[in-house]
Structures are given as structure tokens and as C-alpha cells.
Amino acid sequence: MRLIHRLLLFRYGISPRLVLNSGPEPDATMASEPVAADLRRIVNALKAEAYDSQQGRVDYAHLCASPTYAEYCQCARRLQSFDPGMLGSREERLAFWINLYNALIVDAVIQFEVKHSVNETPGFFWRAAYDIGGQRYGSFDIEYGILRANAPHPAIPGAHFGASDLRRKHSLDRLDPRIHFALVCAARSCPPIAVYDATCIDEQLNMAARTFINHGGVEIDRAAGEVRLSQIFQWYAPDFGGHPLALGDKRSLLEFVASYLNNEAEREYLLQGKPIVRFQLYDWSLNN
Numbered sequence: 001m002r003l004i005h006r007l008l009l010f011r012y013g014i015s016p017r018l019v020l021n022s023g024p025e026p027d028a029t030m031a032s033e034p035v036a037a038d039l040r041r042i043v044n045a046l047k048a049e050a051y052d053s054q055q056g057r058v059d060y061a062h063l064c065a066s067p068t069y070a071e072y073c074q075c076a077r078r079l080q081s082f083d084p085g086m087l088g089s090r091e092e093r094l095a096f097w098i099n100l101y102n103a104l105i106v107d108a109v110i111q112f113e114v115k116h117s118v119n120e121t122p123g124f125f126w127r128a129a130y131d132i133g134g135q136r137y138g139s140f141d142i143e144y145g146i147l148r149a150n151a152p153h154p155a156i157p158g159a160h161f162g163a164s165d166l167r168r169k170h171s172l173d174r175l176d177p178r179i180h181f182a183l184v185c186a187a188r189s190c191p192p193i194a195v196y197d198a199t200c201i202d203e204q205l206n207m208a209a210r211t212f213i214n215h216g217g218v219e220i221d222r223a224a225g226e227v228r229l230s231q232i233f234q235w236y237a238p239d240f241g242g243h244p245l246a247l248g249d250k251r252s253l254l255e256f257v258a259s260y261l262n263n264e265a266e267r268e269y270l271l272q273g274k275p276i277v278r279f280q281l282y283d284w285s286l287n288n
Helices: 003-011 035-050 060-064 067-081 090-111 139-147 166-170 177-181 198-217 251-258 264-272
Strands: 129-132 135-138 218-221 226-229 276-279
Touching: 035 060, 035 067, 035 090, 060 067, 060 090, 067 090, 067 129, 090 129, 090 139, 090 198, 135 139, 135 166, 139 166, 177 198, 198 218, 218 264, 226 251, 251 264
Parallel strands: 226 276
Antiparallel strands: 129 135, 218 226
């Protein structure tokens, strides 16, 4: 773990040993499926039970008393002895880590008793973590270290995992910007939660990007001569071919957005109309 990450944990009063899936690990011989498959099955059940895919809302109050959530917590403990290196293909790894990130955030909202916003909990994203194969993986470790191919946090220079970090070997080999429309941080401005499957994840990520961009993540006001993008495009502008924090030329952002717009006239406007680019304020209210 990098020194700056240790300092941030200290600042928020977080022990490096704090994980949400602590406790005795269930007997592996009692499990019906490998942990990755079991995790996807249970998360699918949680989605059917408490996720509103249309509105992007989660019924956390229902989950608190749900036997399915209790089963999920048992499954999460099995991660303590799970080796992520057992995931074979890139598609398997991508699906596993996206599903786990989203499930971890839901679990953290429940365990930290978040009422109105994750910002109520100091260092929420540093605090939300699981023991996976004997290593601590916080939500930022999964997002930046693994799914963003060890890219830096927008506010913290340098690779997320240091050269000697054992978790670094699980980083994806390249960054797919569509992950930003699949990761859900429990805020109302986030995309809706889906459950990802390695066998069709490319199509699912395309759908996630198209849904987000055409349903509020991008607002086009031709009368005002401007386009308002989700702040995701500002924070992670380099992932979409732009400059850090979207400073300077924003053409690559518009080209990315245009490739997923359903409306042909709007696509043409973004590519040829030279609109002013502004960014929406991110609504951190809880997605309940």
C-alpha cells in the first residue's frame, strides 16, 4: 500500500485491517458453486428483490431484513480465501470486479447505516473494503487499481498500486471507459445497477453506456449552444481521451458521447456544432 493511502486511512481513522466481510469463513464444502458464480447468482437475486433498474434506486431498508442479503454476507466471507488469479479470461475478471464493486458499495451503505448520502461517512470509499485472498481491497482499490488498469485517482498522482503491491498483478491490462457507466457509488447521479456476465459483458457495457448517455448523463441544449455532461466525464476525462479534469480541448469527450447517442441529429450537432461544454453538478444524495 502506498504511503499516501496509509496516511488517508489514518486521517479517516480507518484501520488497514478493517473489512466488511470479517468473521468465520463458511465451510467451502457446503457451497454449491465456486465463489464467483455464487456471488453473481446472489447479486442477481438482490437485484430482482430490491433494485429498480429504471430509476436507478435501491431499497436498502428492505435489504437489511432480507434473507438474500444475509446469504450474500455469508458469500462475501468466502472471498477471504478466494484467489482472483483463478479468474481466467479478461471478461471474467471484468464482470467479477464490477459486480463485486457494486455489491460492496450496497453492503457498505447498509453496514455503515448511511441515511442520506455516502458523504455522511468520513472516508466512505476508503472504509468500504473486503478481505479477498488475504489482501484488503477497498472500493478505490477495485475501481482505480484493478478496473481502471492501475490508473491514478484524479486527485492523487501516480499509479494506484505501487510496484511492490501484491494486488497489482490483478490489474486489468487496459482501461475500458465504459466501466464508468457500470460502477454505482450509491449516488443519485450514478447509473442504475446491473449484474454483469462474462459471456455477454461487451454488449452489456455498450448498453450501460448508451442508457446512461441517453437518459440524463448528457443534456443537449441547442438553443443555448451548449451540452452538459455528467461530472464523470470531467473527473475521468483522460479515460475518454481528454486532458486531466477536462481542461482544454474537449473534442474527444464529445466524440465518445456522440458514438452512443440514439438521436442522429444530436450526434451530428455534437460533432459539427461546436457547442460549449459544461458539467452537471453531481447529486450525491443516496440512491434509495
